[in-house]
Every structure is written in structure tokens, then in C-alpha cells.
Amino acid sequence: MTAQPRPFAQGLDIKRGAVDMTHGSGGRAMAQLIAELFQRFLDNDLLRQGNDQALFQPPPGRLVMSTDGHVISPLFFPGGDIGCLSVHGTINDVAMAGARPLYLAAGFILEEGFPLADLARIVESMARAANEAGVPVVTGDTKVVERGKADGLFITTTGLGVVPAGIDISGNRARPGDAILLSGTLGDHGVAVMSKRENLGFGTEILSDTAALHDLVAAMVAAVPDIHCLRDPTRGGFATTLNEFARQSGVGMRVRETQIPVREAVAAACELLGLDPLYVANEGKLIAICPSERAETLLATMRAHPLGRDAAIVGEVVADPHQFVRMETAFGGERVVDWLTGEPLPRIC
Amino acid sequence: MKFIDEFRDRDLARGLATAIAQEAARDRSYRLMEFCGGHTHAIFRYGVQDLMPAQVRFVHGPGCPVCVLPTARLDLAIAMTERHGLTLCTYADLMRVPASNRHSLLKAKAAGADIRMVYSTQDALAIARANPGRQVVFFAIGFETTTPPTAVALKQARAEGLGNFSVFCNHVLTPPAMRAILETAGPEGIAIDGILGPSHVSTVIGSAPYDFVPRDFGKPLVIAGFEPLDVMQATLMLIRQINAGRAEVENQYSRAVTPEGNRKAQALMAEVLTLRDTFEWRGLGFLPDSAQRLNEAFADFDAEQRFRVAVPPSCEVKGCECPAVLRGIKEPADCRLFGTVCTPDNPMGSCMVSSEGACAAYWSYGRFRDAA
Numbered sequence: 001m002t003a004q005p006r007p008f009a010q011g012l013d014i015k016r017g018a019v020d021m022t023h024g025s026g027g028r029a030m031a032q033l034i035a036e037l038f039q040r041f042l043d044n045d046l047l048r049q050g051n052d053q054a055l056f057q058p059p060p061g062r063l064v065m066s067t068d069g070h071v072i073s074p075l076f077f078p079g080g081d082i083g084c085l086s087v088h089g090t091i092n093d094v095a096m097a098g099a100r101p102l103y104l105a106a107g108f109i110l111e112e113g114f115p116l117a118d119l120a121r122i123v124e125s126m127a128r129a130a131n132e133a134g135v136p137v138v139t140g141d142t143k144v145v146e147r148g149k150a151d152g153l154f155i156t157t158t159g160l161g162v163v164p165a166g167i168d169i170s171g172n173r174a175r176p177g178d179a180i181l182l183s184g185t186l187g188d189h190g191v192a193v194m195s196k197r198e199n200l201g202f203g204t205e206i207l208s209d210t211a212a213l214h215d216l217v218a219a220m221v222a223a224v225p226d227i228h229c230l231r232d233p234t235r236g237g238f239a240t241t242l243n244e245f246a247r248q249s250g251v252g253m254r255v256r257e258t259q260i261p262v263r264e265a266v267a268a269a270c271e272l273l274g275l276d277p278l279y280v281a282n283e284g285k286l287i288a289i290c291p292s293e294r295a296e297t298l299l300a301t302m303r304a305h306p307l308g309r310d311a312a313i314v315g316e317v318v319a320d321p322h323q324f325v326r327m328e329t330a331f332g333g334e335r336v337v338d339w340l341t342g343e344p345l346p347r348i349c
Numbered sequence: 350m351k352f353i354d355e356f357r358d359r360d361l362a363r364g365l366a367t368a369i370a371q372e373a374a375r376d377r378s379y380r381l382m383e384f385c386g387g388h389t390h391a392i393f394r395y396g397v398q399d400l401m402p403a404q405v406r407f408v409h410g411p412g413c414p415v416c417v418l419p420t421a422r423l424d425l426a427i428a429m430t431e432r433h434g435l436t437l438c439t440y441a442d443l444m445r446v447p448a449s450n451r452h453s454l455l456k457a458k459a460a461g462a463d464i465r466m467v468y469s470t471q472d473a474l475a476i477a478r479a480n481p482g483r484q485v486v487f488f489a490i491g492f493e494t495t496t497p498p499t500a501v502a503l504k505q506a507r508a509e510g511l512g513n514f515s516v517f518c519n520h521v522l523t524p525p526a527m528r529a530i531l532e533t534a535g536p537e538g539i540a541i542d543g544i545l546g547p548s549h550v551s552t553v554i555g556s557a558p559y560d561f562v563p564r565d566f567g568k569p570l571v572i573a574g575f576e577p578l579d580v581m582q583a584t585l586m587l588i589r590q591i592n593a594g595r596a597e598v599e600n601q602y603s604r605a606v607t608p609e610g611n612r613k614a615q616a617l618m619a620e621v622l623t624l625r626d627t628f629e630w631r632g633l634g635f636l637p638d639s640a641q642r643l644n645e646a647f648a649d650f651d652a653e654q655r656f657r658v659a660v661p662p663s664c665e666v667k668g669c670e671c672p673a674v675l676r677g678i679k680e681p682a683d684c685r686l687f688g689t690v691c692t693p694d695n696p697m698g699s700c701m702v703s704s705e706g707a708c709a710a711y712w713s714y715g716r717f718r719d720a721a
Contacts, residue, residue, distance in 0.1 A: 268350050274704075324717045331577050332359045332366075333396015335714040341693035 012036040017116040024110065024144025037120055038108075038140060041127040046103070046138035054103065054138035059162050066093035067158040073347040075122065075152055078192045079207030080283075082155055083125030088212045088283060089234070089349060090159040091133055095214035096230045096286065098169040098221045099161035104130065106140040106157050111150040119153065126155075133212040135159070151347075161214075166225050173228035174249035178317040179295035181288045183216065183302055184209070184310040186238050187266040190280035193348055194273060204265045211284030216307045220288065223301040229289040232282065234349055236340040239278040241287050242325045243339045252320025255337065257330040259314045279340050281348045289317060356576030357395065365581040366400040373588050379405045381587055382677055383545040384527060386413030386705025387575040393714035395577035405584065408677040409707035411526055411632060412547060414491040415442045416675060416699045416706045419629040420663035422519055423448040426488055428658045429517070430462045435484040435656065437517075438473035441466040442703045443488060447696055449663045470502035477506070477514040486652045490519045494549040496641065497614040500621040503647055515652040518642050520622065523550050524558045525639035526630065530676060531566045541677065543587040545580065546572035548602055555610025556600050563596035574602040621647050631699060632675030671698035674707050681708040688712060 012032055022029035039047060046054040070086040087104065094101040106126070110119070130137050137157075188209040195206055213232060221227060229249070233241040238260070242253050262277045270277050284307060290298050295313055302308030315327075325337040373379060383389055389409050392398055398407060411417050427448055430437040437454070444455045444466065458464040463483075467473050470487055477485035489499045499516060506514040527544070546559055551572045562570045569590035573583030583601040590597060600606055621644060628640030643651040669691070670684035681687050681700070691697035693709050700706035704713070 264350060268353075271350065271353060322717065326717055329394070329396045330359060331357055331395040331397070331400075332362050333399040334717075335393060335396050336717050338693075338713045341709075341713070 007035065008032045012116065014116045014120050019110045019112060019114040019116065019119065019144055021112055021144055021146070024142060030142065033142065037116070038123060038142070041120070041123045042130065042137045042140075044136040044138065046136065047140075052139075054105075056103070056138070058102070058160075061162040061165065064094055064097040064099045064161045064163055065158065066090060067156060068093055069154060069156045070349060071151070071154050071347055072193065072349050073151055074193070074196050075118065077196045077208055078205050079188075080210040081122055081125050082153070083122035084129035085210050085283060085349060086155040086157045087126050087129035087133065087135070087137075088210050090157040091135055091212040091214050092232045092283075092286075094159040094161035095212075095217040096169070096232055097161070097163055098167035098217060098227065098230065099163045100218065101133070101135045101159050101161040101214050103160045104135055104137045104157050106137050106155060108140065108142045109150055109154040110142065110144045111152055112144055112147040114152050122153070129212065133214065135212075135214075164221065167221050169227055169230050171229055171231065171245050171248035174245050174251050174289045174317045175228065176251055176317050176319040177292055178228055178289045179292045179313050180242070180253060180255060180315040180317065181290070181295065181298060181302065182238065182260065182312055182314045183213075183286045183288070183308045184284075185261045185263045185266065186233075186282060186285065187262060187270060187277035187280035189283040190237070190275070190348055191266045191269045195269065206263070206265050206269065209282055209284035211307055213284065213286055213307060216302065216305045217286070219301050219305050220298060224290055224294045224298045226294060227288055227290045227298070230286055232286045234283060235281050237277070237279040237281060238287065239276075239325065239337045240340045242337065245289065246323040246325055249317070250323065252318045252323055253315060253325040254318050254328070255315030255325070256328045259312050261310045261312055278337060283349065292316065353576070356574070356578045358578065361578055362400060362581060365578065365585060369405065369581070369585050369588060370402045372585065372592065373402050373405050374592065375404060377404065378542075379588055379591060380408050380540055380542045381405065381545055381584060382408040382410045382530070382541045382543075383573075383580070384410040384412040384523070385547050385550070385575070386416065386703065387548055388545055388573065388580055389413070389707055389710050390705050391575055391577050391580055393710040397577050397580055398715070400581065401584070405588070408541060409674070410544075410677060411530065411630070411675040412492065412523070412550075413700070413703050413705040413707075414495070414521070415446055415703040416671065417521065417526070417630045417632060418443070418446065418490055418519060418699065419631045420447070420449055420665060421629060421660070423454070424452075424660045424663050425658065426517055427452060427454065427457050427462070428660045429486065429652065429656045430464060431457060432658055433484065433656045434463075435486055436463045436465060436476060436480065437486050437488055438465050438467045438476060439488040440490070443490065445696060446699050446702050447666065449661075470498045474502055474505060474511070474514060477511055478509075481513060484513050484515070484656075486656070487514070487516045488519070489516050492521055492523050492547070492550045493553045493618075496520045496622070497553065497617050500617040503621050503643070503650055504617075506650055507647065515650045515655050516643065517652040518622070520641045521628065521630065522639050522641070523547055523554065524561070525636050526633060527559070528561065529633045529636050531562065531568065533676060541568065542591055543568055544570040545583050545587070546570045546598070548573060548575045548579070551602065551606040551610070553611050553614045556598055556606055556608050557610075559598045563598060567596050569596045569599070571599045572602050572606050574605070632672035666697040669698040671700045671708075674700050681711040684708070688716065
């Protein structure tokens with residue numbers, strides 16, 4: 001009986017080791033990193049094929065595809081980390097077409113010297129997020145760049161999904177009279193990241209809302225197949241997403257500040273930092289636009305789901321050649337809610 | 350939010366709006382200059398103008414630190430950073446302000462200059478401590494509100510012997526700017542019936558320094574907080590003074606402002622800074638005794654002395670009406686660049702950059718009024 005050849009003389013030292021240039025060279029060290037770290041956590045049938053691509057038969061229907069690069073700083077933040085964020089972010093981009101996400105691909109750019117312990121924590125978090133979502137990472141890529149050429153690591157994920165028949169969701173379908181719905185509180189992610197980065201010791205810890213929204217979306221499109229628009233307000237926040245819809249559809253929007261949910265702790269932190277929650281990033285919220293007569297049904301469906309508990313109807317689409325998003329302020333006045341200008345919070349996702 | 354929501358209450362706002370509508374005479378106009386950008390921002394963000402009768406108009410003043418910084422000073426900061434290879438720490442608002450030749454701190458950073466955005470002078474000190482081999486300069490701007498923290502940082506730096514830290518001082522004073530506005534008001538300037546006085550600045554300098562406004566110019570001034578209800582209540586107080594033919598300094602922001610101000614902060618500033626003979630303001634030109642520099646005792650920490658550079662005369666964008674907007678002579682929409690080539694994404698003048706700038710506030714929050 002011959003012993004199975006040991007693939008690597010010594011196991012990867014995940015506790016104390018660090019990424020070095022050989023981990024990206026294409027040689028044995030890279031193979032070991034993939035086997036003992038990436039495959040170990042992300043394991044699934046398609047990844048186990050061990051090829052440079054995953055081979056599968058897509059289900060019938062229209063396919064959607066989306067990609068998202070993640071460069072967030074810090075890598076670990078209250079409520080999440082770059083690993084789960086990179087899974088949620090792409091699942092959400094796929095889901096916002098009303099699609100059921102099928103598979104993910106992940107590209108890693110690692111900086112020389114990055115601790116393997118941190119990498120393992122991040123990949124494990126990705127695996128957990130992918131498992132919970134039921135969307136496996138089926139193929140990937142790893143590159144290493146010299147120290148100083150990347151900020152720890154960057155992760156790009158690409159997602160593939162299938163859209164059920166009869167669903168036609170697009171940013172250009174908002175029509176005057178449609179209702180605007182929001183799935184929950186604004187600004188949690190951006191403020192959570194910011195609080196960590198600036199070492200702001202807030203009395204109550206604010207957690208990122210990072211979450212995969214495809215299950216919520218599935219319930220929504222089942223209840224109201226004629227949803228016109230769906231989008232997750234990430235960078236640029238609620239305000240920017242509404243402006244995108246207004247431009248794509250050639251309409252205006254009216255929203256009411258009193259109906260927009262914002263956690264008190266987030267509102268207070270924004271006040272302190274000079275930010276407007278309408279522009280702060282979210283990673284587990286969506287905005288939906290649907291015909292007004294279906295709005296109550298959609299709202300009830302959203303509220304019945306844990307990720308839509310705080311959902312609200314926040315305004316309506318109006319005819320406006322200027323495509324303004326206007327808001328009735330809580331104070332009783334009115335103002336424009338413009339596109340985001342500049343960069344209030346860099347590297348947020 | 351406790352201590353915040355109370356000052357943004359819709360019902361109280363309605364009550365004040367009703368009182369203002371009742372008391373404002375219909376046969377005259379009330380042109381009230383809100384001196385500070387913080388007021389401008391509150392007026393636009395909360396839609397305060399919508400709650401005012403037509404005869405009550407707000408005229409936007411020059412109290413936006415980023416807006417009044419002259420291009421020449423920005424050119425100097427960029428040249429200093431690029432030529433001496435130093436680390437420049439700045440508040441984020443300044444990054445996008447146009448310098449000469451369409452340059453800016455943001456573009457200089459992209460081209461490789463080490464420019465870092467900080468939240469406070471303490472961040473700049475921390476950067477200096479962490480990088481003993483680098484010269485770290487804090488780009489100090491602002492009215493009396495931001496001056497005391499600069500003074501504290503300078504005292505700390507000296508106490509710690511932090512030889513790689515220095516300050517590029519551009520701190521300016523409120524009363525001389527207010528005097529300049531009132532002196533040019535009239536035939537070539539603008540008619541102002543009263544002034545909403547500074548909020549945070551007054552917590553430092555107190556209310557007494559504004560006594561010259563009623564005395565020399567016969568205009569009422571009401572110090573107002575930055576919350577929208579503060580602005581409305583102060584507006585009502587101004588209307589009452591105007592109706593009664595009174596011209597006095599009154600204090601709506603009594604929860605924070607006293608006649609003498611914050612003596613400790615004043616002493617700190619006096620210990621570290623001294624008056625400049627003259628200083629250039631965007632829009633207002635050179636004003637005597639209107640700005641501060643480091644005094645002789647702290648001259649070692651003065652970046653202007655440590656890193657001498659010569660820059661060519663600054664050049665402004667042709668057609669930019671920031672100077673007239675800052676003096677309240679023109680409305681943002683009167684500028685032909687406004688909203689055409691000049692927007693917050695592509696600012697040609699400083700008033701379009703800061704959220705406290707009249708043009709940015711008008712564009713971001715209020716432009717639907719003209720479109721209607």
C-alpha cells in the first residue's frame with residue numbers, strides 16, 4: 001500500500017503567517033493557499049471541479065449578471081466585514097432585477113504582508129454569507145501585489161441570476177402616480193463604518209445593515225409582479241438612487257421627510273459628523289417603485305419579512321420635466337434632494 | 350434627538366410663521382442678511398423661506414469660511430505643499446475650492462501631493478507625531494469659532510517640542526467683515542434692514558462686539574442659533590425691532606451666547622495670535638485688522654515663515670459672481686455661470702463648494718423655485 005502523497009510539506013500557518021509574493025505566483029504556494037484557505041471555507045461541488053472556470057447548466061429564463069469591487073476601509077466594521085459585504089453586495093445587485101441569484105465568482109487582490117489570520121476570517125465570513133444566502137462562490141482568482149500597492153485586500157465578486165417570467169424591473173419604468181417604498185432605516189452602514197474609522201465612541205453601537213435582500217425581493221415580486229423599479233441605495237444613499245430613477249424614467253419625485261425611517265442613533269451621529277442620512281450608504285435596504293394601487297399590498301409583504309420590518313411608503317412619482325426630487329421637510333418647508341456631490345465618506349464598500 | 354428635535358418642531362414653526370405673517374407690514378419689505386453660512390444652510394435645508402411672507406427676504410452674507418478665502422491663499426498652500434514636499438492637513442471643504450488655473454487641493458492630491466483631510470487640529474497633531482521625519486502643516490481657516498482649537502494645537506506642539514508641525518494661518522474676524530458689508534451697503538451695495546448675527550462665532554466673542562452695528566449704521570442685529578426655529582424666532586425679533594423703529598443688538602441664542610463671550614477662548618487666541626495689518630477677503634477685498642497670524646512667540650510654528658514660496662498673482666474665473674454674492678448684492682441665479690458651467694460637481698467659484706455657500710445651498714436645495 002502506497003501512502004497518499006502529502007500535497008504540501010507543511011500546512012499553511014494561518015495563525016501567524018502572512019501573504020507573500022509566492023502566494024500569487026501561480027506555483028505551489030498559491031495552490032496551497034487556495035486549497036487550505038479558499039477551498040476549505042468556500043467548498044462546494046462546482047468549486048471542487050478545480051478548473052479555471054465553473055461548468056454548469058443554467059436554468060431556463062432570462063439571466064442577469066452583475067459585478068462589484070469592494071475596497072472598504074476598515075476591513076472589519078461593526079456588523080460585518082469586507083467578506084460578507086462582498087457577498088451581500090453582489091447578491092443584492094442581481095436581486096434588484098427581481099432575479100433569483102444562482103452563483104458568485106470572487107477575485108481577490110491581496111497585499112503582500114496581509115495576515116493570513118485576517119484573510120481566513122474574511123473568507124470564512126464570505127462562506128457563511130454565501131451559505132446563508134444559498135448562493136455559492138463557484139470560481140475565483142487570487143493575485144498578490146507588493147506591500148503598499150493595495151490596502152490589505154480588495155475583493156471583486158460577480159453574480160449570476162435568473163429572472164422569473166413576467167417580471168420587468170428597470171430604473172426607467174417609474175411613472176407619475178407610482179408609489180415609492182423604502183424597506184427600512186437609512187444610513188446604518190455608512191455610520192457604522194465611519195464610527196469605526198474615526199474612533200468616534202458613540203454611546204450606542206451602530207451596526208452595519210449589510211444583508212442579502214434576494215429573499216425579501218422574491219417575496220415582493222411574488223406578491224406584486226408589476227414592481228416597476230428596485231434598487232439598493234448603497235453609495236450616495238437614498239437621495240442618489242431616487243435621482244437615478246428620476247433621470248432614467250424622465251419623471252420627478254416627491255418624498256416626505258417625516259415618513260423616512262432613520263434610527264435615532266444614526267440621526268445623532270450624522271448631526272455630529274455633518275452628514276445627511278439621505279446620502280449615507282446602506283447595504284441591506286432597497287427602494288421599490290410600484291403602481292399606487294399595489295402599494296399597500298407591497299408594503300404589507302415587505303413588513304412581513306424580517307429585512308423589511310420598518311418598511312414605509314415615503315412618497316410618490318410625479319410628472320416633472322426638470323426631474324427634481326423634492327422633499328417636504330419635517331419642518332414644514334420644501335427643498336430639492338439633489339445628487340450627491342463630492343465624497344463625504346470615501347471607501348465605504 | 351434630544352436638544353435638536355425641539356429646535357426643528359413643525360408646530361412651533363407654524364406658530365412662528367403665523368406671528369411673522371401677522372407682524373410683518375404688507376406695505377414694506379424686510380431684507381434681512383443672515384451673516385453666516387450656517388444660517389444659509391438651515392434656511393435652505395429646512396425650507397424656512399417657504400414659511401415666510403413674500404415681503405420678508407433673506408439676503409445671504411459672507412460668513413462662510415471657505416467662500417471668503419481668497420484664491421491667492423489657496424495658491425500659496427498648494428505651492429508650499431508641492432515645492433517643499435510636505436504633508437498638508439486640511440478640512441475637507443477646502444479640497445474642491447477652485448485655485449488659479451483650474452487647480453485645487455483635490456487635483457494636487459491626485460497629482461501626488463500629500464494632502465490629508467482631517468476633522469480637527471488634533472488629527473493633524475497626531476499625523477505630525479506619527480511621522481517625525483515629515484513636515485506637517487495644518488491649513489487653518491475660519492472665523493473665531495475655529496480659531497481657539499488652532500491656538501490649542503499650537504500650544505500643544507510647543508509643549509511637546511513637535512518641531513515638524515506648523516500652521517498656515519488664515520483665521521479671520523467677523524466684526525470687520527460685517528463693517529465692510531454695511532459700509533458698502535447703500536447706493537452701490539444692497540439695502541439691508543437688519544442682520545441675523547453669528548451663532549457659533551458669538552459664543553466665543555460674545556454679543557458686545559456687534560454694538561457698532563446699531564451705533565454706527567442704525568441697523569438692528571439679532572444673534573441667532575443655527576437651528577431653523579432659531580432663525581425664525583430671530584427673524585420675528587428683527588421684524589419687531591424694525592416695526593418699532595428700534596436698532597439694538599439682541600440675543601436670540603441666549604442658551605449659548607453671553608455679552609462677554611468665552612473669556613478662556615479669547616485668552617487662548619490672544620496668547621498665540623496677533624492681528625494682521627490687512628488681509629484679503631474674497632468679495633470684500635483687503636480689509637484692515639480683519640485677520641490673524643501667529644505672534645512672535647510662536648513664529649517658529651508659522652508655516653508661512655518656515656516654507657517661503659512666491660506665487661504669481663492669482664487669477665479668478667471670468668464671469669464668476671462670487672464677490673457680489675458674498676456681499677449680498679447679487680443672488681446666485683444672477684450669475685451667468687450658475688447652473689450652467691458652475692455646479693457643485695464642477696465649481697467655478699468658492700460659493701458653489703461649501704454646503705454653507707449661498708450658491709451651493711441654492712443649487713442643492715432651492716432651485717426648483719425658479720423652475721416652477
